[in-house]
Every structure is written in structure tokens, then in C-alpha cells.
Amino acid sequence: MGQTRGDIMNTTRGPAVRLAELPAFDCWHLIESVEISRVAWNGPQGVSVVPVNHVVSDGALWFRTTPYSALALECRGQWVAAEVDSVDPATHTGWSVVVRGVAELVDAEDVPEQLADFRVWPAGTRNVFVRVEPVEVTGRKLVAPHVG
Amino acid sequence: MGQTRGDIMNTTRGPAVRLAELPAFDCWHLIESVEISRVAWNGPQGVSVVPVNHVVSDGALWFRTTPYSALALECRGQWVAAEVDSVDPATHTGWSVVVRGVAELVDAEDVPEQLADFRVWPAGTRNVFVRVEPVEVTGRKLVAPHVG
Numbered sequence: 001m002g003q004t005r006g007d008i009m010n011t012t013r014g015p016a017v018r019l020a021e022l023p024a025f026d027c028w029h030l031i032e033s034v035e036i037s038r039v040a041w042n043g044p045q046g047v048s049v050v051p052v053n054h055v056v057s058d059g060a061l062w063f064r065t066t067p068y069s070a071l072a073l074e075c076r077g078q079w080v081a082a083e084v085d086s087v088d089p090a091t092h093t094g095w096s097v098v099v100r101g102v103a104e105l106v107d108a109e110d111v112p113e114q115l116a117d118f119r120v121w122p123a124g125t126r127n128v129f130v131r132v133e134p135v136e137v138t139g140r141k142l143v144a145p146h147v148g
Numbered sequence: 149m150g151q152t153r154g155d156i157m158n159t160t161r162g163p164a165v166r167l168a169e170l171p172a173f174d175c176w177h178l179i180e181s182v183e184i185s186r187v188a189w190n191g192p193q194g195v196s197v198v199p200v201n202h203v204v205s206d207g208a209l210w211f212r213t214t215p216y217s218a219l220a221l222e223c224r225g226q227w228v229a230a231e232v233d234s235v236d237p238a239t240h241t242g243w244s245v246v247v248r249g250v251a252e253l254v255d256a257e258d259v260p261e262q263l264a265d266f267r268v269w270p271a272g273t274r275n276v277f278v279r280v281e282p283v284e285v286t287g288r289k290l291v292a293p294h295v296g
Contacts (some may be wrong), residue, residue: 019270038189038231040197046227047195051235051244079194083186087199092269115197120165121240121290127239142269 016146022139029098030084032056032137034077035121037082037105040061041103042076054082058112061099063130064120073129075103080132087142095140101132162242163240163292170287175245178232178287180204183269185230187211187278191222201268202230206260209247211278213266220276228280235290247285249280263272 022030031037031054040049048070052063061082065071082101087094108127120126170178177184179202186198196218200211209230213219229250235242256275268274 015269016271017269018272019169036232036233036235038186038188038197040186040195040229043189044246047190047229049197049229049231049246051231051233055282081188081195081197083197085184085186085199087184089183093266098197099239112183121163121165121295123164124166136151145271 004056009031012084013085017092017142019140020143022095022097022141024137024139026028027099027137027139030057030086030095030097031061031099034086037061037063037099038072039075039080041071041075041078041080043070043078044066048074053118054084055115055118057118061101061134062115062118063132064108064109064118064126065128066124066126067128070129071130072105076105076130077129080101082100082132087089093142093144095141097133097137099115099132100132100136104133106131106133138140160205165233165240165290166293168291170243170245172285172287174246175285175287176204177246178234179235179247180241182232182234185209185211185232187223187228187230189223189226189228191218191226196272198204201266202232203266205262205266207282209249209280209282210259210263210266210281212274213267213278214272214274215276215277216220217276219278220253221270223278224253224270226251230280232268235244235247238293241290241292243287245285247280248280249282251277252281253277254279 085096233244
């Protein structure tokens with residue numbers, strides 16, 4: 001049968017899921033369960049967003065990068081939003097957490113000892129650490145309707 | 149053996165991968181291969197980033213949302229950056245594409261016919277479409293050193 005114009009109001013297909021808020025405590029556990037943040041900030045050319053490896057240490061979210069990256073050159077002292085998620089395209093379930101705060105650049109020699117263990121995926125020297133002290137942490141999950 | 153302070157300059161562990169640029173043509177194919185964008189924009193409370201389902205149609209990137217979402221309330225006429233990626237934590241390989249452009253809100257009844265087929269994961273009416281006309285499309289891939 002042909003699709004009618006009225007079908008456009010049917011917004012879902014496949015597993016029906018609903019959005020629910022996540023408590024902040026759960027958010028930190030989830031952030032630590034994966035290795036990638038998508039970090040957004042407002043730079044000279046408008047808003048930018050890049051994926052980076054992260055680690056949680058000392059109550060903050062940390063990245064490490066080269067001194068020549070857009071992240072290092074533009075985010076110092078800026079408000080940033082880091083989004084962390086894990087989703088399953090098959091079931092349409094998953095979660096997303098956003099950490100917001102001001103980014104601070106820290107030289108490799110000045111980071112806390114436990115950060116010495118922080119490795120990133122791409123090869124190359126990444127001797128600038130970015131520390132985001134969280135001001136706001138929010139999370140949502142996509143859940144199947146009958147499992148809470 | 150104990151880890152020495154000098155180890156902090158060793159930035160990778162596990163598979164060594166390198167970053168390479170992606171041609172714009174490849175970027176569009178990759179965007180169409182997955183269902184999620186992380187959309188960032190600069191709102192009244194600073195930069196925000198949310199994951200949303202996307203579709204490519206008519207040369208633009210489209211989302212659909214509720215009229216009450218932060219995305220709908222804040223991104224109209226704003227410069228946005230949408231990041232799309234797929235990464236494999238086991239091999240540290242993957243890709244990331246960023247589409248930048250100005251977001252335009254379109255009512256459900258005014259979208260092109262082919263958008264009638266665009267479904268999103270969460271249940272609920274999502275009758276606001278967001279259209280991002282691409283101004284800049286950039287992509288990078290993380291590749292194992294010997295496979296280009």
C-alpha cells in the first residue's frame with residue numbers, strides 16, 4: 001500500500017522506547033564505562049565538536065591532546081559540554097550523559113600522578129591535558145517501555 | 149616494576165593507530181551508515197550537545213524533535229555542528245565526521261515528501277524538523293598503521 005501523507009505523524013518504527021532521566025550518581029559510572037567523549041565548545045568559527053578519549057580523575061573529566069589541536073587552542077577558560085553515550089541500534093536502547101563546565105589546560109608535568117596512566121588511542125605526543133571541572137551533569141536513558 | 153614519572157609521555161596503549169583526513173564524498177556515505185548525530189549549538193546557557201537520530205535528504209542533514217526540546221527552542225537560525233561517528237574500542241579504529249551549518253526549523257507539514265519516512269527512536273510526537281544545510285563537512289579516521 002502507498003504511504004499517505006498522514007503517516008508523517010507516526011514518528012517511531014521498530015522497538016518503541018521512552019526517554020527517562022538518569023541520577024547524577026549513575027551518570028559518573030556510565031562515563032567511566034566508556035572511553036570516548038564528544039566535546040563541544042564555542043570557538044572563533046562558531047561551535048565545534050570533536051571526539052576524544054576521556055578519563056575521570058579527581059572529580060573531573062580529563063582529555064589529552066596536542067598543543068596544536070583546535071581543542072587546545074580554543075577551549076582554555078571556555079565553557080564546554082562533553083557528551084558521552086552508548087546506544088544499541090538493534091534495540092534502540094542506550095544512554096547519554098552530558099558534563100558541562102569550564103575547561104582548563106594543564107601541562108603534562110603538572111597533572112596529578114594518577115593521570116600518568118591515561119592513554120589515548122591515536123599515536124603521537126599529546127602533552128596537553130584538558131581538565132573539565134563539572135558544574136552540571138545530566139543524563140538520559142532510552143529504555144524499553146516494560147523494563148523501566 | 150613501578151611506573152616512573154617519565155611514562156607520562158607514552159600516550160598510547162594497545163593498538164597503535166593514526167589519524168587521517170577523510171574526503172567529503174566518503175563523509176556523506178559514512179553519515180548515512182549510522183543513525184545518530186551529536187548536535188552542538190551555542191544556547192542561552194552556553195554550549196549544548198545532544199544525541200539525535202538523523203537522516204540525509206535533499207543535500208541536508210535532518211533531525212526531528214518536539215517543539216519543547218532545547219534543540220527546537222534554541223537552535224533556530226543558529227550555527228550548529230553535528231558530529232557522527234563509529235568507533236571500535238577493541239581495535240581503536242573508526243571514523244568521525246562533523247557537519248557544520250545553520251539550523252532551520254521546518255514544520256512536519258512543510259517537509260519534503262521523502263521525510264515522511266523518517267522515524268526516530270524515542271516514542272512521542274516529534275513534529276518539528278530541523279534542517280542543517282551543510283556549509284562545511286570534515287572527517288577523520290583512525291586507522292591501523294599498516295592498512296592505510
